[in-house]
């Protein structure tokens with residue numbers, strides 16, 4: 001039994017002259033929450049697309065749930081679900097119809113039951129029969145995530161799941177992500193919000209200039225920086241301070 005849901009080795013990807021991923025290496029343990037951090041344009045979505053078989057790498061080995069993304073893309077797809085960076089709900093359909101459509105596409109035997117359960121879990125029961133075009137941003141995002149949970153995949157990709165959400169809706173999504181992990185689902189998420197990684201992730205990796213420049217648990221990342229002493233009171237660095245120190249330092253290196 002393999003205990004890594006994702007293994008990435010020597011991953012490279014360029015868009016013409018733009019070398020987005022130069023040498024990316026990391027592993028994600030089964031049942032854990034892994035957060036990939038990086039500035040705008042650092043290549044987070046590119047990694048998500050390669051791992052979910054939407055895009056082919058130039059070189060390097062990538063296995064997802066034990067399947068090679070290049071030679072077994074169908075097996076990868078059947079074993080994952082994805083909530084992309086941009087909401088994928090059909091606006092013309094109601095929340096309920098969106099979920100039923102996915103349940104049918106996934107050939108589930110009980111689409112109505114699955115839909116009712118997800119609507120309840122995501123607090124969308126009252127809005128279920130309204131068109132998604134009339135939903136708020138937070139409701140759309142919740143519906144989007146609910147759609148990716150139809151069929152219970154062992155591994156879920158969430159590309160910036162809380163971007164644009166208000167604090168309350170963000171906390172709601174965090175709760176859902178934690179519940180998923182508690183039930184054994186592996187979660188790969190990208191985020192711009194360092195607090196989100198601090199709150200949720202078992203392991204955090206920072207992508208910068210084509211490479212993972214640091215990865216580890218929050219405690220491990222904090223150990224990289226000795227606590228600042230201010231009048232004999234120890235202050236632990238926040239992830240934001242760690243991120244800025246590392247990204248800033250690397251830039252000075254050049």
Ligand SMILES: Nc1ncnc2c1ncn2[C@@H]1O[C@H](COP(=O)(O)OP(=O)(O)OP(=O)(O)O)[C@@H](O)[C@H]1O
Pocket residue numbers: 015018020038039040041042043044045046047085192
């Ligand atoms: N199809 C494409 N063709 C050319 N360049 C692309 C393409 N897709 C992405 N890029 C470029 O590759 C780089 C990485 O993009 P990517 O979307 O992976 O970044 P990201 O880390 O997800 O950014 P964000 O935080 O803004 O979502 C960017 O410079 C982007 O402009």
Ligand SMILES: [Mg+2]
Pocket residue numbers: 044045046085159
């Ligand atoms: Mg992105």
